[in-house]
Amino acid sequence: MPREQGRKVVASNRKARHDYAILDTYEAGLALTGTEVKSLRAGRASLVDAFGHESNGEIFLHALHIPEYTQGTWTNHEPRRIRKLLLHRDEIRKIQGKLRDDGTTLVPLQVYFHNGYAKVEIALARGKKSFDKRQDLATRDAQKEINRAMGRRIKGMA
Numbered sequence: 001m002p003r004e005q006g007r008k009v010v011a012s013n014r015k016a017r018h019d020y021a022i023l024d025t026y027e028a029g030l031a032l033t034g035t036e037v038k039s040l041r042a043g044r045a046s047l048v049d050a051f052g053h054e055s056n057g058e059i060f061l062h063a064l065h066i067p068e069y070t071q072g073t074w075t076n077h078e079p080r081r082i083r084k085l086l087l088h089r090d091e092i093r094k095i096q097g098k099l100r101d102d103g104t105t106l107v108p109l110q111v112y113f114h115n116g117y118a119k120v121e122i123a124l125a126r127g128k129k130s131f132d133k134r135q136d137l138a139t140r141d142a143q144k145e146i147n148r149a150m151g152r153r154i155k156g157m158a
Contacts, residue, residue, distance in 0.1 A: 004116040010040050012110045013047035018133065020107055020125035026095070029086030030061070030111075030118045033077045035069040040118055042069075045111050052085065052106025052122055054096050059085045061108060061120065085120065098124050 016022075032040070039045070046065040053060050061083045068076045087095070098104055103126050110121040128136075 004113060007112055007114050009110055009112045010043055011045040011047050013050070013108055016047075016107045016109055016123070016125070018136075019128060020105070020123070021128055021132070022109075022123045022125050023104065024098070024124045025109065026087065026091055026122050026124075027114075028059070028091075028120050028122055030120055031084040031086060032066075032118055033075075035075060035077050036066050037118060038071075039066050039069045039077075040111065041113070047108050047111065050108045052108065054092075054099055054106075057092065057096075059087060059092060059095060059106070061085055061122075064108065064111070064120075085122065095124065103127060 044067050048065070050064040051062055053062055063080055064083060065080055066077070067079050095106065099106065104124055105127070107123050107125045108120050109123050112119055112121070
């Protein structure tokens with residue numbers, strides 16, 4: 001049977017880009033059990049409240065919710081268990097160094113399958129203040145208005 005090709009997004013954390021300023025992103029593998037993979041392939045996962053944590057030179061993902069596999073038996077997994085992230089040692093060292101800075105945290109952005117392997121896109125992020133969020137919204141609205149005006153101008157309507 002041929003292996004899956006391409007990228008299939010299972011879950012994304014859209015609120016993370018609103019709540020955090022993304023400093024750097026990494027792609028990491030996930031250490032999963034069989035029923036977790038089957039549940040992910042069914043498109044069931046939630047990144048709400050999930051975060052990364054470093055411990056003993058390894059990085060773990062906490063609070064990632066992968067619901068139990070419906071056809072699973074007694075071998076089913078626990079939905080919110082701590083999952084190990086698979087990264088290269090130099091990437092772990094970089095992340096550890098940056099996590100020691102005040103205010104930085106590790107936030108998952110997406111869970112997806114890449115060429116058949118379960119991956120998670122994690123980001124080193126710094127929390128935004130409410131005025132930063134308002135400023136981002138204002139900038140985005142201004143950019144939309146500029147694009148609308150340019151579109152009208154090109155079409156000869158204005």
